[in-house]
Amino acid sequence: MDNKFQTKVHPPIIYPKVSTHPPKGRSVCNFPPLSPKDALEERLLLQSVSWPETPKLPSPFTLEQTSDPAHSTFTIHPARGRGEWHVGDQLEVKIVISDFKGHPKKSGGDLLFARLHNLKLGAGVAGKVEDHLNGSYSAVFPLLWEGDAQVEVTLVHSSEAITVLNRIDSEEPDRVFFKSMFRSGSRSQTTICNVCLLPTQQPLCNFTDHRTGDPWFCYKPNNMSCDARITHTMGGYKKVLKAKEGKLLQGRVNFKVPIRAMGLAKVTVSPKNEGLQEVKSSIVNYTASGYYYQGLWRPLDGTKVRQFNNASAITQCLKGKMVHLYGDSTIRQFFEFLNAALPGLKEFNMHSPSKVGPFMALDYANNILMMYRCHGTPIRIRPISASQVHYIANELDDLSGGPDTVVVFCIWAHFGSFPIDVYIRRVQRLRSAVVRLLDRAPETLIIIRTANPKEVNISSALYNSDWYTLQRDQVLRAMFKGLNVRLIDVWEMVIAHHLPHKVHPDPPIIKNIIDVILSYTCPQKGV
Template sequence: MKVRRQEVSTCLRKYSGIFLFLAVSVSVFVLWNMDMLFKKKVKSSFIIPTFSSDPYMQHGFCTFQPLSPKEALEEDLILESIAWPETPPLPSPLSLEVTSDPVHSSFTILPRSAGGQWHVGDSLEVTIKMYDYQGRPKKSGGDVLFARLHNAALGAGVAGQVVDHLNGCYSAVFSLLWEGHAQVEVTLVHPSEAVTVLRRLTAEQPDRINFESLFRSSLVTETATCNVCLRPTQQPLCNYTNLHTGDPWFCYKPKKLSCDDRIDHSKGNFNQNLKTNEEMLFQDGVNMKVSIRASGPANVTVFQKNKDQPEVKSLKVKSGPSGYYYQHVWRALGGTTVHHFNTSSAISQCLEGRAVHLYGDSTIRQWFEHLIEALPDLKQFDLHSQDQAGPFLALDYAKNIMVTYRCHGPPIRFASVPTSELRYIANELDGIPGGPNTVIVIGIWSHFSTFPVEIYIRRLQRIRGAVMRLLARAPGTLVVIRAANPKALTLYETLTNSDWYSLQRDKVLRVVFEGLNVHLVDAWEMGLAHHLPHSLHPQPPIIKNMIDVLLSYICPELY
């Protein structure tokens, strides 16, 4: 509580004794300094929006903290590593006739180079040729294509690696990992022309999803718009930039109340500002997540591995699949063997004596919910938390198991989060002692889709720094990163959370954490390779496989 000068004077007049006078003076000094320190760390200030010409400080009307030369170089390298091919400008007036058409397009399985049969361990290559609605071959790249090899009867599936040849032709390469039937599936997620629109939206409308905060003091309440990127007006801004990490966040200052009167954070409105006819580029069943037909056979028969065929070893992210499904369960290629924790006793045996801290968005909250359901003795405490945001805490006293969940800091598109519960993952990690009985799980990607990718890069850099500090002081800590996953697409989902946006951020996440002593749950390939429809929140069989991967990292010795 702030001690005002008048209160100090009154206090000094009340006590005449020299010792009491000194005691009160010291108390006032300490309280005043504690209050000022608290204000610096927690409260905000209001500013008139100004914009720097420093290239590292501004992206349109999105303001950034300056980077060190090392960080700036890393950011440039990351941006280069995820660069998407140039996509064609849109004709005026816009017509589907010149855009990529999944009906006219096709794929062809290339014959085995050595002739003869396909065997486990071989690679299967497919050529994809894209045409427009008039049947003319496309001359440029940039289409978003997914590829999968599967066998429904065997419960088998693996993601293909798609290569853009920048001339309307693409290749998809698959590892042959099981005996028997293997069918190719190629899907047009977005035509290249749709990517042109998605790129423009990020550049011109990074605030198309906005956020709100409620401000309250006594009987006065006000609501203000908030965001990473706020359009410049004459209205002052409240600056809520995280002083520990530098992650930016702003609100327009309320007219009557102080910036310090902010009490919550919530998702605001969505402003859909497409140009004339651009909606035609995002039509489900027409040009968005539509299968491309085969010109010829769509499947091959795979025979058992030749004796001299080398094993399919652990493959890096860019060179091949991280795993595949067989009999509906996920098998990793190299690294930790994935075991199957099919009973509550197996799961609790693995987690006994451990604290598992889950940080991120709703796709990580799913993991908390799965563990609560799978472990009857893991009881959730009623913290009177928000259903979406948490925080959540569950304990099994007998087995000494603790599982927590906390959502990441803004931007977060939840209904309502008290400002007291808005925490940044990096801050939280810096407050954890860590150790061999501590498991950290991080999943942060979906809520960054509408913003320039630099904002996501910088958030991950700060989290990576906190992970490195944690591992330095407690090397036995297990850190697991959950990747992004593909999802069902409506027009709204596409403009705010398209698989193209998610794919870019998935690539960033892998690059940022590459080389660290952390483990990856490849939710991207686990969603892409599975027969179930894509979903922002993957269905229970996929979540079960993800949890099996997590538990296999925690307890490889149980098997």
Template sequence: MTLFSLQRWQIISKITCTVTMFRSVLKYILSFVTLFGLIFLLRNITIGQNFRMSALYEFQNRIQSSNQSRSRLTLHDNHTLYPHWGQPLSPEEELEEGDLLDSIAWPQPPPGSAPPNLSRTSDPAHSLFTIVPSKNEQRWYVGDQLEVQVHLHDFEGRPKRYGGDLLLARLHSPKCKAGVAGQVLDHKNGLYSARFPLLWEGSAQVAVTMVHSSEAVAVLRRLRDKRPDRVFFVSLFRQGNHSQKMVCNMYLPQDKGPLCNYTDLHSGEPWYCYKPKMLSCDARINHAKGGYLKNIITKKEALLFKSGVNVKVPIRASTSDTINVLPPRKESGSQKPDPVKLATSGYYYQDSWRPLGGVTMRHFDKTSITQCLTKKLVYMYGDSTMRQWFEYLVAVVPELKEFNLQSPKKVGPFMAVDSTHNILLKYRCHGPPIRFSTVTASELRYIANELDGLAGGPNTVVALSIWSHFSTFPAEVYVRRLRHIRKAVVRLLDRAPGTAVVVRTANPQALEGDASLYNSDWFSLQLDAVLRAVFKGLDVMLVDAWQMCVAHRQPHNVHPPTAIVKNMVDMTLSYVCRDGTGKIV
């Protein structure tokens, strides 16, 4: 090889080596750039996620701080389980809701007392009540107030040191078929006061009942706020020869399958069903109660709900449970106690309800009912306790002929007409949640929507009852439903002044077996208080079903006996025909 060739080969070798090295360096640079870009991208994604999580955490903290400032549980706490909990509230609605929930706040057992040993819980058999002596040498007169002190003890006879028990009190006279509900005050130290207005002469006997211990109420509160699924619902979906039943509820966890959204477009009331695998959401044909979840409390907690032991058990008197009431003092005349001050709406005498304010009570037979309702349209919306009113009127007035609408028995809708006197009666159940057997999907109507469809006017009567089917849901759910109904009532009264609107309150019921876990009087009492507050100040009449049932001599029942229903209907008609001529004034 010549010298020139050798030099040429060396130059080429150096160039090749340089190119190879450049390619290697370039490869490393490209790898580094790619790796750097990937790291940068991942970092940005992480920062974005952290930012979103931080914002969500901050938002949840704001909610939690707001809730803790009120020391109460709200629906926000369940958003992680039920992200479709409902439409957001306006600031005014949120403030109202907070005030309503604060108004029904209930004393809780001290920390560390739950779940308790049964021996340290309230025992009605060891508890006592005492009639507080009068200031007039054991003389009581009509117009006075009677006070009773109740001392709660546990199963070992030790005095309770905190409150929160649910007690009901009644002053009654079997001879006179008289009765009045007492106002119970919780002193939050194991002592309670029950106060009664003295409204009739003669013998009066005190009855105090422990419905639930404070420890049982704590369990009920947890169930109400955390287990809205303990009553579940189903709907049948059908298309052609294929059908499938699916679980439905106001709230359903989304991680268990796709949902069909049946939220009402007008009111925003939520309702969902799990979607069938082979059918569309449009194939839903009905709604029904599915059943009750069992084993939702521990065996230890179940000891707090024993009928005849610590659920609706009478408390004994330490000495006598009876007083004799003398005629009114001459200086006081026939003046009666202030019903507002005593939180007493009325009382029974000879099984007839006597309100202590407002409308003058009249008693109606079939002739006077017909006279009052002539040329009137009566619309009844709600649960089965409102259906009782429809059934009572149809049974008492033969001229009211019920039309056969092919409706399921005890479900409706129902309609009755007296064509001679131009009377129309209609009943329709409220929208879900409704625990009736089977309701056609097309017949599921929300009360607010129905009210918006009424013309109203002086010849229109509207009666509402909605409470029992909300006992398994947080109180906020009931507040929201009543808010929608109240707005519809206001719209109705604005466009049609003179429309008579009557609202029936909740009532206590029998609590046998495990009924307390789903229909406790504590749930009903909380709903009752909310309902009264929501409709306060409106031009509507409240029929005080709670006191009318507590004061009566018959046992509690979710469907009160006919004697009580008659008084409720008479109270309603007394309001509808206040001038006694059948005209709404």
């Protein structure tokens, strides 16, 4: 099994690798040294997710010279040489970003999403965006269905907003904080906890996991032992915006706002013509991971997705299986979906807090076990017993594995507010556990859920922006590339769909994801 690190990353949206800015404020996070191999990988990963230089904001500043979607445009390139489009061609779109005065920008660094869709056909595919570093961009789409194909380009964040997000990431690595209650007899105290804590006169309790090495600290309560910790819970959010920076993160103004077309916004696609040479992009050839047609997700990696539309089909697939779900609430959605879809699956009362877990459901007649457990700290969650905060890597090390074991995990939504090296190190340890599991039980099915874009709100932008998420998603893909795992590209599945972006995708998207999971679990014979 090849565990060699891959430096090439191919998410649906790729930007030029220009510079790397390691987060500042390292006095807050004093990590133990990495091995030479892991340190090299970390440097390569940081380079792979680096971003074009963005403008330094004057103080004070106005919106006038910042990216304005209302003054920006996109133009569809004509089909070269024949004036018509066919299935198999690539559609290329030129995007020009202008400021609030209508002047074209001279530098890059904006975050753009692109989608090609046909609502009547239930069709959609994510595009790939290239930054030319001069205020212009190209979006490339594969043409995969006959009929109309409408282009949609969205300014997610202006380059100036990314300047703010980069500053916050560098200066406020503890902008989300947590709490733990300590109890001894009738006395109790609550203190602040985090991956990294600023040094003060108050001593620290070190709760770094002794198996994985994942760091976690709490300020020590007065006159009480560190062993008296009984809970973990979300604490709150620090205020991180400086004066007027919020103007760069306004929904319906410059945060996830569509860009208008200059001319036609759609093309008509004719059937594939074997006698014609396919039109390819002048920028790059791009193959999406999949697309929707008639509302159904169709992967382009050769996977045949079956439709599991009733309880009988799902039960037959999962018969004799142990399904282990690990991660955050975006994985808990899968447990909730299957638990509701299968009348034979009965949830066992573990007296777990609602929406926290752990949860377990059993179907004795069909020998199905399904479990969900949230990942370890940092996880923003309702109060949970500290003893129930488990790391996925430890859970995987405790599994026997085998052909009847299905593992589905994700780890992304709670890491956007921390320095990216916190995430890199966590995924390195998780990958090592995956390798160990596959070494001892190579028939174990391991499925990884990628990240996805989220709602338009200021909290989402500051503490879990799509810009932060995109970089971590690229890291995840790179680190598991080459391993015997299956990837569910939820990033593209959300961008390609007509439903709005949500941290918890709507039921039609979840149904498509479940069909992919079950198709990996029970592949169609002969395919």
